[in-house]
Amino acid sequence: MKTSQHRPTRTVRATRLLGSAAFAALLAATAAPSFAGNYGEGDPRPASFSSSTTREAVTAETRQWLRTAPTQGYTDGTPQQQVNTVSANSRAAVAADTRLWMRSGLAAKQSGETGADPTRPGYRQAVAEYARLRASPAYGALIEQLDRQAAAHGQSTLR
Numbered sequence: 001m002k003t004s005q006h007r008p009t010r011t012v013r014a015t016r017l018l019g020s021a022a023f024a025a026l027l028a029a030t031a032a033p034s035f036a037g038n039y040g041e042g043d044p045r046p047a048s049f050s051s052s053t054t055r056e057a058v059t060a061e062t063r064q065w066l067r068t069a070p071t072q073g074y075t076d077g078t079p080q081q082q083v084n085t086v087s088a089n090s091r092a093a094v095a096a097d098t099r100l101w102m103r104s105g106l107a108a109k110q111s112g113e114t115g116a117d118p119t120r121p122g123y124r125q126a127v128a129e130y131a132r133l134r135a136s137p138a139y140g141a142l143i144e145q146l147d148r149q150a151a152a153h154g155q156s157t158l159r
Helices: 010-040 055-068 091-104 106-111 121-135 137-152
Strands: none
Touching: 091 106, 091 121, 091 137, 106 121, 121 137
């Protein structure tokens, strides 16, 4: 017994081939803009610009700036201004200073909408009031009062 095999006819094969080619062309046409899109926008590498300032002028300006710039811990041997040292204040002195800072209005000015703006008269008034309170005998009395309170509660006075 002979089995019958279905062989596609020549026209069916041609139709399938033509359909596959059309499908491939459709895919290529759909993908083409995504491939060419980057080239239409130009070269993505940055273009170098020539400067009118010489290397020596930039170096000199940088060194001048470094002489007056605040250090962030990376001095690279560049002489800097003297660094302020931190004093060992007692907790009472820090608490008293904080209270005077708040009482003078500096806390409100620095935390306000304009921040610590020394050009504003309100800020300058608050700074003057803080300096007055800090120089007054009330500052020393407040420190002693806070020291006594801390001793009564058994707290250490040094931070």
